[in-house]
Amino acid sequence: MANSNSPKALQTLLAGLWKENPVLALLLGMCPTLAVTADVKSALTMGLSTSFVLLCSNIVVSLMRNLLKPHLRILMFTLTIATFVTIADLYLKAFLPAMSDKLGPYIPLIIVNCIIICRAEACASKNGLFISIIDAIGMGLGFTVTLCMLGAIREILATGAVFGKQVLPVISENWYLTGGMPNGFIPMFAFALPVGAFVTLGLILGLVNMINKKTA
Amino acid sequence: MQHKTNPIILFIKESWLLLVSAFIFGLLLAGINAAWSPKVAINKENKIQDAIVALIPATANSQVAIDNQPIQLGDKDTAKISIYKALDKNNKLVGFAFTASGAGYADKIDLMIAVDPSFKKFLGYKVIFSNETAGFGSKIKEPFYRDQYIGAPAKKLTLKKVGNAKKIDDEIIAISGATISSTAVIDIFNKYVDKVKDLMTQKGLLK
Numbered sequence: 368m369a370n371s372n373s374p375k376a377l378q379t380l381l382a383g384l385w386k387e388n389p390v391l392a393l394l395l396g397m398c399p400t401l402a403v404t405a406d407v408k409s410a411l412t413m414g415l416s417t418s419f420v421l422l423c424s425n426i427v428v429s430l431m432r433n434l435l436k437p438h439l440r441i442l443m444f445t446l447t448i449a450t451f452v453t454i455a456d457l458y459l460k461a462f463l464p465a466m467s468d469k470l471g472p473y474i475p476l477i478i479v480n481c482i483i484i485c486r487a488e489a490c491a492s493k494n495g496l497f498i499s500i501i502d503a504i505g506m507g508l509g510f511t512v513t514l515c516m517l518g519a520i521r522e523i524l525a526t527g528a529v530f531g532k533q534v535l536p537v538i539s540e541n542w543y544l545t546g547g548m549p550n551g552f553i554p555m556f557a558f559a560l561p562v563g564a565f566v567t568l569g570l571i572l573g574l575v576n577m578i579n580k581k582t583a
Numbered sequence: 584m585q586h587k588t589n590p591i592i593l594f595i596k597e598s599w600l601l602l603v604s605a606f607i608f609g610l611l612l613a614g615i616n617a618a619w620s621p622k623v624a625i626n627k628e629n630k631i632q633d634a635i636v637a638l639i640p641a642t643a644n645s646q647v648a649i650d651n652q653p654i655q656l657g658d659k660d661t662a663k664i665s666i667y668k669a670l671d672k673n674n675k676l677v678g679f680a681f682t683a684s685g686a687g688y689a690d691k692i693d694l695m696i697a698v699d700p701s702f703k704k705f706l707g708y709k710v711i712f713s714n715e716t717a718g719f720g721s722k723i724k725e726p727f728y729r730d731q732y733i734g735a736p737a738k739k740l741t742l743k744k745v746g747n748a749k750k751i752d753d754e755i756i757a758i759s760g761a762t763i764s765s766t767a768v769i770d771i772f773n774k775y776v777d778k779v780k781d782l783m784t785q786k787g788l789l790k
Contacts, residue, residue, distance in 0.1 A: 439598065450612060454611075454615055457615055457620075525717065525718065559717040
């Protein structure tokens with residue numbers, strides 16, 4: 368059984384990372400992508416929380432796929448997703464309170480993240496448990512990696528740090544008084560703002576399209 | 584002639600999965616909430632305790648003096664306030680701290696404000712929650728701005744764009760590039776100071 372599923376499973380896993388990457392190819396989940404990628408820590412927390420919800424909802428939806436009534440399926444998906452989002456939210460409040468405060472309403476808003484409902488509808492409600500789990504892992508990884516990549520670029524450009532650790536020495540405040548050349552990295556705070564999110568995402572999407580065109 | 588199905592049976596037939604799932608998910612959430620809510624409550628208490636200790640370092644113990652009391656801040660503006668007594672290791676009162684909040688640039692700003700035992704001077708503030716712009720409004724958490732409140736008279740304060748930030752008086756110098764966030768903090772102080780003083784006098788906390 369697992370053997371016959373293996374090529375499809377690998378294809379499904381890899382699709383989530385590149386060909387059907389939720390952010391770079393399907394352009395899903397744009398709200399958290401733009402809102403919580405000002406630093407890597409927030410991006411990673413959001414990515415992992417979404418992946419947890421995606422995995423759990425795919426498992427539940429796949430298990431009940433034969434019992435779903437067509438007119439009630441969206442309601443069932445929402446109920447399932449809302450349950451696991453509440454668990455993720457409670458977990459963060461209990462064990463990562465500072466991050467929970469920082470992400471604020473964006474964790475509860477995972478309920479309306481279209482990646483999760485899209486995978487429930489397109490994959491989990493039509494496939495067995497194994498493929499649904501692989502799909503969730505692939506999509507979750509694709510989403511998390513993309514968010515972290517955006518977070519890293521924005522955090523470095525805005526503050527010269529990654530994961531809160533300074534990697535580029537920031538220019539001293541009154542360097543121009545010495546009359547010499549800049550003595551360090553000049554932080555571009557705009558990258559910590561929404562405008563930075565749009566610019567970074569736009570440039571990455573352009574780059575991905577360019578690569579896809581060249582390799583097509 | 585077609586047989587008419589009982590509507591209750593039809594309802595159960597159509598929605599049993601939804602009802603059963605809602606019941607199971609509800610139980611799951613109730614269980615998880617029961618297990619983790621004490622930890623969430625401890626986190627909240629620790630956050631308040633840490634804020635009080637950061638503002639009044641002599642604090643060995645803090646007590647709730649007024650809990651979640653509604654106060655009228657303006658014509659249509661009401662808020663709930665908690666006031667804490669800060670006691671040193673000899674159980675001597677070393678100050679009070681109270682929660683205050685108002686609108687910031689991006690989101691609300693929640694502060695913990697500390698005053699001395701006689702409510703004559705502010706002992707500073709700590710940002711409990713804010714979502715101000717990183718690198719600009721977020722500077723309300725930094726010493727340049729915060730330190731101006733330590734020792735400032737516990738009365739209405741005014742915001743100035745330029746001046747000596749090291750001079751401690753009722754004039755607070757704004758953060759350059761973040762006037763809205765600077766104004767938001769000072770507005771919170773001004774909105775609460777008299778009302779809290781009145782409430783504390785009313786409750787016998789101030790002599």
